[in-house]
Amino acid sequence: MCRIELDHVSLTFRVREQYQITLKEYLLRGMFRQSRNPLLKVRALRDVSLRFEEGQRVGIIGGNGAGKSTLLRLIAGVYWPNRGRRVVHGKISSLFELNLGFEMEASGRQNIIYRGYLQGETPKSIRQKLPEIAEFSELGRFLDIPVRYYSAGMLVRLGFSIATAVDPDILLIDEVLGAGDLAFRRKAEERMKSLMSRAKIIVIVSHDLGTLAELCETGVWLSQGRVQMVGPMHEVIDAYRQYAESPSTGAGGVIDSPDPLPADFAELTAC
Amino acid sequence: MTAYVTDVWQHRHFWLSLVQMDLRARYRRSVLGVGWSLLHPICTTAVLCVAFYKIFNVPVRTYLPFLMCGLSWWGFITGTVGRGCQCFVEAEGYIRQHPAPIAIYPLRAVLGGLIHLLIALAVVLVLTWSLQGFHNLATLPMVAIGLSILLVFGWSMAVLAGYINTIFRDVQHITDIAFQILFYLTPILYPSEILVRSHLAVFVKYNPLTYFLRILREPLLGALPSWRAYAIALGCTVAVTAVAVPLLGRLQRKVILYL
Numbered sequence: 001m002c003r004i005e006l007d008h009v010s011l012t013f014r015v016r017e018q019y020q021i022t023l024k025e026y027l028l029r030g031m032f033r034q035s036r037n038p039l040l041k042v043r044a045l046r047d048v049s050l051r052f053e054e055g056q057r058v059g060i061i062g063g064n065g066a067g068k069s070t071l072l073r074l075i076a077g078v079y080w081p082n083r084g085r086r087v088v089h090g091k092i093s094s095l096f097e098l099n100l101g102f103e104m105e106a107s108g109r110q111n112i113i114y115r116g117y118l119q120g121e122t123p124k125s126i127r128q129k130l131p132e133i134a135e136f137s138e139l140g141r142f143l144d145i146p147v148r149y150y151s152a153g154m155l156v157r158l159g160f161s162i163a164t165a166v167d168p169d170i171l172l173i174d175e176v177l178g179a180g181d182l183a184f185r186r187k188a189e190e191r192m193k194s195l196m197s198r199a200k201i202i203v204i205v206s207h208d209l210g211t212l213a214e215l216c217e218t219g220v221w222l223s224q225g226r227v228q229m230v231g232p233m234h235e236v237i238d239a240y241r242q243y244a245e246s247p248s249t250g251a252g253g254v255i256d257s258p259d260p261l262p263a264d265f266a267e268l269t270a271c
Numbered sequence: 272m273t274a275y276v277t278d279v280w281q282h283r284h285f286w287l288s289l290v291q292m293d294l295r296a297r298y299r300r301s302v303l304g305v306g307w308s309l310l311h312p313i314c315t316t317a318v319l320c321v322a323f324y325k326i327f328n329v330p331v332r333t334y335l336p337f338l339m340c341g342l343s344w345w346g347f348i349t350g351t352v353g354r355g356c357q358c359f360v361e362a363e364g365y366i367r368q369h370p371a372p373i374a375i376y377p378l379r380a381v382l383g384g385l386i387h388l389l390i391a392l393a394v395v396l397v398l399t400w401s402l403q404g405f406h407n408l409a410t411l412p413m414v415a416i417g418l419s420i421l422l423v424f425g426w427s428m429a430v431l432a433g434y435i436n437t438i439f440r441d442v443q444h445i446t447d448i449a450f451q452i453l454f455y456l457t458p459i460l461y462p463s464e465i466l467v468r469s470h471l472a473v474f475v476k477y478n479p480l481t482y483f484l485r486i487l488r489e490p491l492l493g494a495l496p497s498w499r500a501y502a503i504a505l506g507c508t509v510a511v512t513a514v515a516v517p518l519l520g521r522l523q524r525k526v527i528l529y530l
Contacts, residue, residue: 013528023439077370080524094368101364103289105296114292117285118369 002090002169002200004052004075009084011045011074011225043267044070045081046225052218057196058203059216059233061240065265067225068205072096072172075203090169090200093119097174098159099152108143108150108158109134115162129165136191137161138184157184164191171199175206209237225266275519278372286375286382293383308387309394312342319460333492336399340488341459343391347384347425348480349450354380355429356436356443359522363530373523377429385422392491399492407493416501417486424483424508427515434518437529457481479507 016039045067052058060068073079074086076094101118102111112133116126134143137157142150150158173192196202196215206212212219212233219236221229229236298307316339323329358376365371392414399407436442456474458466458481466472475481482503489496 021439022441023435023445024441026439073367076368078367078527097364097367101368103292103296106292110292114285114288117282117288118365118371120281121284123284 002054003087004050004170004201004203005085005087006048006050006075006081007085007087009045009048009074009081009086010043011070011079012082013042013044015040015042038270041267041269043269044225045074046267048084048225048227050220050227050230052201052203054200056201056218057216058201058218058220059212059236060203060205060220060222061207061209061212061236062222062228063244063265066222067266068222069096069174070225071222072174072203072205075170076172088170091120091166092170092172093163093166093168093199094172095160095163095174096172098163099155101159102147102155104148105146107145108137108139108147111147111158112143112162115159116165119162119166121166133161133165136165136187153181160188164188164195168195168199170201171195171203173202173204173206209241213237275372275374279374279378282371282375285371286379289379290382290386293379294386309391312339312346312391313394315342323460332402335402336395336492337462337488338460339398340392340395340491341484343388343395344421344484344487345454345457345459346391347388347421348483350384350387351381351425351429352432352446352450353443354384355432356446358429358433359437359526360433360440360530366527366530370523372519373526374430374519377426377433380429380433381422381425384425385418388418388421395491403493407491410490410493410495413490413495414487417483417490417496417504420501420504420508421483421487423512424504427508427511430515430518430522431511434522434526437526453478453480457484459484479503482507 048071060071062068070079072094073096074081075088076092077086077088078094080086101115103114106114109130112130113126116129116133121129137143137160139154139158142154147155147158202216204212204216216233219229219231219233220227221236221240229239316335319338320329320331320335323334324331355377358380359366359373362376362379366373366376432442432446456471456478458475463472463475463481466475482500485500486496486504489500
């Protein structure tokens with residue numbers, strides 16, 4: 001039985017204002033004057049409680065920096081919560097940062113194999129899938145040269161072709177519906193639809209409200225790392241539209257926050 | 272713990288193929304292929320051997336395999352810590368996408384180095400046989416024990432180096448300097464016996480690396496290392512591993528925040 005359960009989950013990042021600290025600086029700290037590189041706290045997710053069951057298609061919406069991608073990565077197990085509990089049952093396939101995670105010196109074909117292994121393929125199963133993945137990417141002879149020579153779009157094509165070649169229980173998608181050029185996009189959309197029909201739980205982050213309304217029946221609206229609203233997709237979209245288009249947006253008029261912030265960004269405070 | 276090891280094992284195709292790729296990438300576009308990794312210790316050995324023969328009149332027959340074994344071993348130690356420093360930074364693309372067990376990235380760093388070491392040691396073995404005959408056959412199986420200890424030690428060191436360097440990116444500069452000093456405080460160029468009357472003897476005696484070298488070089492060249500050398504090397508390995516293993520849980524949760 002597949003299931004995603006987030007129980008009062010919070011995630012805080014600590015960042016430096018200017019650059020990453022060096023060991024020299026760390027050891028010498030305090031010996032001289034106060035560091036001019038203070039530590040700041042970003043509260044990316046705050047007290048998020050969500051529960052998705054088998055068969056649910058979830059769309060996550062919200063402004064830039066509201067915590068949508070962070071939430072998706074937390075579900076994927078890439079980020080760990082500072083507080084709260086994350087329980088996920090089922091095989092996850094995640095479609096985000098598709099242009100990352102390649103061995104630049106290795107060929108496209110080799111990279112298909114490495115990523116396939118990372119996704120849990122065996123030498124036997126990946127050998128069976130390789131021709132299909134290669135064909136879908138349409139990279140042809142480019143598959144035999146190092147990935148270093150690929151354009152950004154070609155990398156996305158390769159990443160997409162590999163990531164969608166598995167049969168996941170849980171599918172996590174971050175804004176990749178617009179991957180590649182026009183011809184590839186049409187193909188990718190079709191592939192995505194067939195993948196979505198097989199996956200048991202789907203969570204999509206997107207700014208394309210029209211597509212979300214079409215694909216999902218459950219909606220989550222995030223703002224400043226908090227869950228603003230959960231409900232039927234069209235209701236959430238309506239509420240979000242109303243908020244985003246209202247003139248008071250930006251002054252924190254709609255959001256009942258003790259410390260109104262511009263836009264939906266997560267809260268940034270000094271440590 | 273058992274679940275973690277199983278998880279690492281389930282990802283074996285992934286890290287093994289990356290190790291294979293690392294080895295292949297190192298020799299891509301080179302005519303000599305693996306030859307290059309051997310050429311370096313062979314050339315250094317040849318140069319030093321000639322120099323020391325001229326200056327100190329060392330016996331080439333015994334010094335040549337002795338020196339090459341030491342230099343190859345040193346290459347493994349510095350290479351493992353150097354690659355280890357980069358292991359998580361390098362794997363950022365994978366770590367950002369997939370929650371694979373973090374232990375596989377230091378494993379990638381150490382396994383590549385180990386295979387290099389094995390190739391170099393094969394050359395040392397041939398050198399020893401052709402220069403001194405087959406007198407080392409009895410102690411040769413002990414080399415495997417030395418290599419196993421070295422593998423675990425190397426992995427733990429790679430975890431620590433990777434951890435520190437991911438947080439403080441200037442660590443590699445510090446280790447480079449430290450290795451410059453350690454090179455002379457480890458009996459690589461000279462047998463430790465000749466130091467008896469020098470002040471350096473104390474440093475060499477208390478340098479744990481000395482014992483990691485002895486448990487590899489002595490059986491390879493036909494001598495049996497003292498049980499004390501094994502005890503110290505093993506003790507240090509256990510100590511470093513005892514720090515590295517509990518760190519894995521923390522790394523799994525935190526390393527992404529520093530990338």
